[in-house]
Amino acid sequence: MPTTPEMSMDMTTVGDTGLLDALQHEVALFARRAEQTRLGGVAQVRNSMDRAAYLLLNRLDQEGPMGVKALAASMGIDSSTVTRQVAPLVDTGLVKRTSHPEDGRAVVLQLSSRGLARLAEVRSSRRRLMAELTHDWAPEEREVFCSLLTRFNHALSTRQTSPGAAPAEAAPAAEPGRTA
The missing domain is CATH 1.10.10.10 (Winged helix-like DNA-binding domain superfamily/Winged helix DNA-binding domain)
Incomplete structure (x- = not known):
């Protein structure tokens, strides 16, 4: 039987349903708010x-x-x-x-x-x-957020260019302040 990205998911994510639901909801809110304000x-x-x-x-x-x-x-x-x-x-x-x-x-x-x-x-x-x-964030928090958002965008991009592929390895973080 062929495997799909969903089937090849690490089994540790099965217990994270609530966290994954929260993550997808926050991403949806971010996308809507970003588009509304166009940042x-x-x-x-x-x-x-x-x-x-x-x-x-x-x-x-x-x-x-x-x-x-x-x-x-x-x-x-x-x-x-x-x-x-x-x-x-x-x-x-x-x-x-x-x-x-x-x-x-x-x-x-x-x-x-x-x-x-x-x-x-x-x-x-x-x-x-x-x-x-982010005025009340520590510089390290800004860097971590930027790194994780870069990694997330890279994973989305990789998935878009190869829809049947398994989840990609973590991408290197972009230089702080560099925009996509």
Whole structure:
């Protein structure tokens, strides 16, 4: 009989039903609240940014100019999704399309100076929000939370890219302050 991820689960989790229920509930609440506020930061309306836009701008900032296919691959999403999501960013001047330096026929996406400024503004506001929400946390608690959230996101990403696979090994923690 084939095994599923549920069947291959460590048996110690069987007794953790209440904890797992609480965890899934807290994740659901977090997802809803994060989407409601878009984690816009302290001045939410002014500094709010669509999740897809933030992630695309952030990736272009971290990895530099790239084509749609490379951007899609680095984000683990479909090229058509990137094309659809980047269109309004180009229309609003946050991203610009340029010719590939080695192949003039290919198009490369890159942050415009306006996009970089807007991203910096949103990051700063979100950083202030994170400071406000965790003002009474010890620095070590912030680091542990960031490490565990990074590990959780990595596990979700791994599961999404290989749905039939067994649960992944723990991912190394991201550098504190590094965003996804």
